[in-house]
Amino acid sequence: MKNDSSIAGLYSLDQTTQRLCPFFSSGISAGFPSPAEDHIDQKLDLNELLIRNPAATFFVRVAGESMIGCGIHHGDILVVDRSLQAAHGRIVVAILHGELTVKRLMCRADSWCLEAANPAYPAVVITEENGCEVWGVVTSVIHQFPGVL
Amino acid sequence: MKHVFALVDCNNFYVSCERLFRPALNGQPVLVLSNNDGCVIARSNEAKALGIPMGEPWFRVQAFARRHHVHVFSSNYALYGDLSARVMETLARLEPAMEIYSIDEAFLSLAGLDVEARRDYAAAIRARVRQYVGIPVSIGIGSTKTLAKIAGNIAKKQACHDGVFELTDTAQIDSILEKTEVGDVWGIGRRSAETLRRRGITRALALKQADETWVRKLLTVTGARVVKELNGVSCLSLDKAPPARKSIVTSRTFGQAVTALADLREAVITYVSRAAVKLREQGLETNALHLFLTSGDSALSRFSRGRVVLLAPATSSTPRLIAAAMELLPSLYQSGCRYQKAGVMFTGLVPRGYRQQSLFAPVVAENRALMGALDTINRKWGQETIQYGMTTMEKSWAMRQSHRSQAYTTNWHELPVVKAN
DSSP states (O other): OOOOOOOOOOOOOOOOOOOTTTTSSOOOOOOOOOOTTTOOOOOHHHHHHHHHGGGGEEEEEEEETTTTTTOTTOEEEEEEEETTTOOOEEEEEEETEEEEEEEEEEEEETEEEOOOOOOTTTOOEEOOOOTOEEEEEEEEEEEEOOOOO | OOOOOEEEEEEHHHHHHHHOOOGTTTSSSEEEOGGGOOBEEEHHHHHHHHTTOOTTTTHHHHHHHHHOOEEEEOOOHHHHHHHHHHHHHHHHHHHHEEEEEEEEEEEEETTTOOOHHHHHHHHHHHHHHHHHOOOEEEEEEEESHHHHHHHHHHHHOOGTTTTTTEOOOOHHHHHHHHHGGGGSSTTTTHHHHHHHHHHHHBBHHHHHHHHHHHHHHHHHHHHHHHHHTTTTTTOOOOOOOOGGGGOOOEEEEEEEEOHHHHHHHHHHHHHHHHHHHHHHHHTEEEEEEEEEEEEETTTOOOEEEEEEEEEEEEEEEHHHHHHHHHHHHHHHHOOOOEEEEEEEEEEEEETTOOSSSSHHHHHHHHHHHHHHHHHHHHHHHHHTTSOOOOOGGGSSSSSOOOTTOOTTTTTTGGEEEEOOO
């Protein structure tokens, strides 16, 4: 039997969930069950894993390669939560010159700025004048290998 | 306990939805067009400032819009319905005592809080919806729903209030009602307003001070209710009924799987007609029609798809509802699928007569007499004695939507794109 340490676990996917992403009409409980809690083993649902606040969660698609260093590739889908606090070091979707972009939010000295994962791209400082603002916080990236599904 | 209602009203809702994924549109003149790109049903403040009237047919505005670089969109019901659901979900989590009134309005109960607490709470609600869903809202507060609506209008139109306005101080109420046209009062439709004006009542204050019995004779119990509400007597409680009453559903599992579009059409027309009867029986009109189809042969492969179309103004007219359902059906249907079930749901139910005051489209003559006759005959002789034919529906298949934006939140192929370059 192969000993492949890169696979952490195998899960069977629940394919009978009828919710049409990302339309959610009821709350989804957050977090992973702790061993101390009384819980019933249930079918695993990606919605539960990836989405804490359905009303504030959106999916977006990435165009470009400037965030490869963070593991975000062109064509990937990002799960973006608008209800989360934008904090230092977090990857965010931000409005830059009227467009939606994906950057890492950094606090440098006294100002906030948006950086790409690639040092070749200049950081942009967020100011009142340049109309930069955070649109939402990226919680996960979905990378699908091409040609399979 | 004293009632206090808050009306949460999204600002230029359709425009705001389009702006969420296109921030470059903020501050720009934007228009949204009705079904078939017929007429203007939403305008940004900048488009209003250019003088483009609500309800104006698109062909008349087209050249002007081009000259002034106005951004134009065809209605994107999938997007608006989804964002509306998110707004409502966010409100419901904050305040369980809430009632969805329409696609972009909800009433909340603020009873038990003092004036300052109400203002803070309303400000918090505004901020929460803005952050979570990206939609700006205005909030009007009053001791009755009717007064809350008037307050909401002020909150929306006058920037100095920061989006929240409370109308509970008696002296202030009268001075504002004096400035409010009687036709702008919720519950007073165009005809009632005309009737009142002919009798010298042109402002809301005069209506508030009118004799209730006299108003009842003139405008029926609905009019009398408005008078009471203007006087601070709440007649319309928050509808805390269980979800079932907030919608009317007719659906059926087919005896045999259905694969042909023509057969589905027939079934859907039948369900729409039946659901419309229920609507009329309850004296209601609907703001949104949801159509859903379930396909698949076994529990493992069962798959449901649904879409919603918004109806403005609200309606209970069978032909209009059928036309709306027929517009949705082709986009849900996939040839080769074996359909097990179809269903129709009406949401955003409002009592007949309580329409939104803003004119979305040239008034469609809702033939109440025809509907009444239809219902009477079917009641006497059996459900489907008179049915709507299909021939007139054919041409509504291909809906013109040349300016529709992407279904950003309901279609994997139309997700918003963020740049990483």
